[in-house]
Amino acid sequence: MDVRAALVADAKRMLDCLKSGSITQAASITSLPASIYTDDEGFALEKERLFRRAPLMLAASCELREPGDCKVMDVAGIPLLVVRGRDGVVRTFLNACTHRGARLMRECGHAARFTCPYHAWSFRLDGSLVAVPASEAFGDPDPDDSRLVAFPTTERAGLIWAILDPAAAPDFDAFLGGYDKLLAAFGFEHWHHFESRSLAGANWKLAFDAHLEFYHLPVLHRATFGPKMSNLAEYFYYGPHQRLGLVSRSEHVLEQDDVAGLADIPEDDWPLLPLLFGEWIIFPNVSINCFYKGGRGVIISQVFPGATVGESVTVQMFLHENPPGEALLEDARAMSEFLGQVVGTEDLPMSRAQQETLSSGLLARVQFGRNEGGVQHFHEWIQRFVEAPINHLLPRIMQQL
Ligand code: FES
Ligand SMILES: [Fe+2]
Structure with a gap:
């Protein structure tokens, strides 16, 4: 993929939209049964066939900069431990001791090795068993059977993806199709992580729908973004x-340096920064929003399914290209608080209220407009994963129909 050519093509289309004040509409209004947000069986299938089959963007490289840095998270009911090894390679493990399943690490941090809090078995950062206390009494466990359960993992574009099926082939290329090369233009591996927070919401798709359209911006976010905010997404x-x-x-x-300024510059001289304008969605559950405060920053939102169909957790992760000096920290924190407020007090309460009305079962269908093509696209791809037989490997699911 010619990254610059792709970015330039997007920017040109964007300039046309700005000129005409219009967007490329989806072919038609579509609708789906409201039960896609409330049905327990559908939710179980999504966890099994989407969240355990599609590569998931779990972490930013700069969260795990040094060997031994680790991140603990729960994704769709799976406790995970993501760690950078002594060899610099990032690995993702089930956060479970192979003796009898105790959680090895409770929180993110740094470790030279993992020692289980139950009987103190310990493991190297590569997942191999180091030591079993009182082994003369316990016996010698099989080293292969005692390795931590590992998931296929890759680090690209300063971001870390894993497939939550230990037996899966590492088909990251089939899934990303070069999109990671576009994301690599940000250079996230050189950025800095300065804050993360978790926010509770309703069904994960209801919560994520709100990242996929701008139709609601001047309405729901009237108080924060203002009533004059555009509601058009290309x-x-x-x-x-x-x-x-x-x-x-x-x-x-959010943006002071978007594509509008390019109109007056010869195309060959277009700088990279405005070419990366906008919001980047990594299927199925991650959105990256750019902002500018003391340099470039992004808020990466990960929306994870919760314990039930009606619950989700949104993790907001803030990265900045500049290291956190005092002035920057203040600016970045102000932006972080503002966006926490937008999502936490406007988007997520709305999704909880929708969840309640949809759970009544009395609204048969929900609709997606011709101006909400991205939401249509999202739900089509979820359906494709959920409906693909469980023995279909990723490259086959990814083939265009
Ligand atoms: S469960 Fe971990 S050492 Fe026993
Ligand atoms: Fe919103």
């Missing part, structure tokens, strides 16, 4: 992944 699709560009000529709170 969508750019890359397999299941997508970008959203806000069709707006006026400055707004």
Whole structure:
């Protein structure tokens, strides 16, 4: 993939949209049964066939910069331990001791090795068993059977993906289809992680729908973004992944350097920064929003299914290209708080209220407009994963129909 050519093509289409004040509409309004947000069986299938089959973007490289840095998380009911090894390679393990399943690490941090809090078996950062206390009494456990359960993992574009099926083939290329090469233009591996927070929400798809359209911006976010905010998104699709560009000529709170300024510059001289405008969606559950405060920053939102169909957790992770000096920290923190407020007090309460009405079972269907093509795209890809027989490998699911 010619990254610059792809970015330039997107920017040109965006300039056309800005000129005409219109977007490329989806072919038609679509609808889906409201039960996609409330049905227990569908939810179980999503966890099994989507969250255990599609590669998931779990962490930013800069969260795990040094060997021994580790991140503890729960994804769709699976406790995970992501760690950078002494060889610099990032690995993802089930956060479970192979003696009898105790959680090895309770929180993110740094470890030279993992020692189980139950009977103190210990493991190297590569997952191999180091020591069994009182082994003369216990006996010698088989080293192969005693390795931590490992998931296929890759690190690209300064981001870390894993497939939550230990037996899966590492088909990352089939899934990403070059989208990672576009993301690599940000250079996230050199950025800095300065804050993360978790916010509770309703069904994970209801919570994520709100990341996929701008239709609601001047309405639901009237108090925070203002009533004049554009509600038009131009969508750019890359397999299941997508970008959203806000069709707006006026400055707004997040971006000061978007594509509008390119109109007066010869195309060959277009700088990289505005070419990376907008919101980047990594299927199925991650959105990356750019903002500018003391340099470039992004908020990476990961929306994870919760314990039940009606619950989710949104993790907001803030990265900045500049190291956190005092002034930057203050600015970045202000932006972080603002976006925490937008999502935490506007989007997520809305999704909880929707969950309640949809759970009544009395609204048969929900609708997605011609201006919400990205939401249509998202649900089509979920269906494709959920409906593909369990023995279909990733490359086959990814083939265009
Ligand atoms: S469960 Fe970990 S050492 Fe026993
Ligand atoms: Fe929103």
